[in-house]
Amino acid sequence: MARYPEVEALLNAYSGLDVQSVGRQIFERATESRANEASEGSYAGYLQRLKSDEGELTRLLELLLVPETWFFRDAGTFAFLTSFVRSEWRRRTDGAVLHVLSAPCSTGEEPYSIAMTLLEAGLKPSQFRLHASDISAKALAAAEAARYASASFRSPLTAVQTHFFDRGEERPTVCESVRSLVTFSQGNLVDQNFLAGNRRTFDVIFCKNLMIYLGQAGRGRVMANLDRLLKDGGLLFVGHSEVTLFHKAGYTPVSPAKAFGVRNARQPAEAAPVQQQRRMPRVRVGENHRRVHLSSAVVKQVESPHQPSRTNSATSLLDRARSLADRGDLHEAAKLCHSLIGDNSMDVGAYYLAGLIEQSQDRLAPAEEFFLKAIYLDPDHYDTLVQLCLLSQKQGDSAKVGHYRRRIRRLESAAKRG
Numbered sequence: 001m002a003r004y005p006e007v008e009a010l011l012n013a014y015s016g017l018d019v020q021s022v023g024r025q026i027f028e029r030a031t032e033s034r035a036n037e038a039s040e041g042s043y044a045g046y047l048q049r050l051k052s053d054e055g056e057l058t059r060l061l062e063l064l065l066v067p068e069t070w071f072f073r074d075a076g077t078f079a080f081l082t083s084f085v086r087s088e089w090r091r092r093t094d095g096a097v098l099h100v101l102s103a104p105c106s107t108g109e110e111p112y113s114i115a116m117t118l119l120e121a122g123l124k125p126s127q128f129r130l131h132a133s134d135i136s137a138k139a140l141a142a143a144e145a146a147r148y149a150s151a152s153f154r155s156p157l158t159a160v161q162t163h164f165f166d167r168g169e170e171r172p173t174v175c176e177s178v179r180s181l182v183t184f185s186q187g188n189l190v191d192q193n194f195l196a197g198n199r200r201t202f203d204v205i206f207c208k209n210l211m212i213y214l215g216q217a218g219r220g221r222v223m224a225n226l227d228r229l230l231k232d233g234g235l236l237f238v239g240h241s242e243v244t245l246f247h248k249a250g251y252t253p254v255s256p257a258k259a260f261g262v263r264n265a266r267q268p269a270e271a272a273p274v275q276q277q278r279r280m281p282r283v284r285v286g287e288n289h290r291r292v293h294l295s296s297a298v299v300k301q302v303e304s305p306h307q308p309s310r311t312n313s314a315t316s317l318l319d320r321a322r323s324l325a326d327r328g329d330l331h332e333a334a335k336l337c338h339s340l341i342g343d344n345s346m347d348v349g350a351y352y353l354a355g356l357i358e359q360s361q362d363r364l365a366p367a368e369e370f371f372l373k374a375i376y377l378d379p380d381h382y383d384t385l386v387q388l389c390l391l392s393q394k395q396g397d398s399a400k401v402g403h404y405r406r407r408i409r410r411l412e413s414a415a416k417r418g
Contacts, residue, residue: 235262333353
């Protein structure tokens with residue numbers, strides 16, 4: 001029987017959180033920890049505190065949702081943003097200001113990365129407005145301080161990007177000229193009054209890896225807010241496992257898939273399709289492929305000895321399966337994956353994609369089975385380790401989470417030494 005159902009209901013109403021997404025054991029331990037600290041261990045007293053104090057609800061959330069973010073996470077997203085600015089935004093506007101929202105913005109790495117990208121793309125500070133919001137006051141305080149440890153730098157910065165940081169202090173600090181470009185505010189994206197009064201305000205919205213933690217009602221409220229805030233034809237960047245969710249809701253995925261972007265259906269007639277200046281290479285399994293640091297595009301070419309070479313025909317089928325999945329045709333994509341596995345039981349890429357498809361539909365047991373087969377064939381397959389870590393977190397298995405995190409860190413360390 002589930003423990004603390006009243007707390008679970010309050011959290012769900014406040015933030016949309018689906019406790020299963022973080023793991024019931026983690027939820028119960030966090031509730032007990034906060035009850036001990038805030039109400040001397042009295043569950044009844046803590047429940048009353050939660051009913052009257054939104055700040056305490058936020059503090060409990062902060063225990064459950066540990067920020068996992070870094071600068072320029074998902075490099076394909078930022079490459080697409082650059083192309084959008086250079087090839088579409090400038091062509092279709094005359095002196096207009098680009099309005100961008102990052103929500104939830106966590107500890108600030110994402111909005112600062114957006115600001116740096118827009119500057120690198122050639123926009124002047126006067127040509128864009130960047131708003132960042134998060135439910136956590138603690139996260140916002142860290143964002144405004146803008147001092148970061150090594151965990152925030154999981155991909156090498158370009159020579160230009162390094163100039164956006166002051167290195168004189170103990171930790172790299174985002175320089176004032178960039179910090180001044182971001183306006184931070186505390187806000188709850190699940191609340192229908194989030195940024196109340198704003199309608200069709202933003203040309204670009206970053207809302208990454210929030211929906212995976214929410215129940216159906218919370219997802220619906222977030223989608224309603226995003227639809228209200230995003231301009232006609234606006235760009236929405238989401239987490240890699242969330243693209244399918246938005247596609248089902250009527251959004252159109254952009255190409256390439258590694259941009260993890262969608263557009264709403266209210267496409268302006270004058271908008272031209274964005275042409276990617278340099279197509280990001282796909283992750284290939286068993287060939288020289290990019291080790292992606294927790295879904296970022298931190299690039300390190302690594303040879304995998306575990307996977308036999310795939311025929312051109314099989315490679316083409318796997319690419320087609322990816323394309324079908326990106327467009328939301330999960331049934332056909334899964335059929336192709338199963339066909340590939342039947343023809344070649346050593347195809348790591350097919351097992352990995354099959355696992356992603358199952359995971360996107362909340363079928364966690366078959367997803368884990370496919371991921372475990374992939375990791376059996378290639379113990380160093382980075383993306384699969386990341387997915388197993390996330391899946392274990394959803395299942396509340398802290399031992400497995402720790403195990404997969406250690407393997408991930410070993411691979412990161414080896415890549416840095418290499």
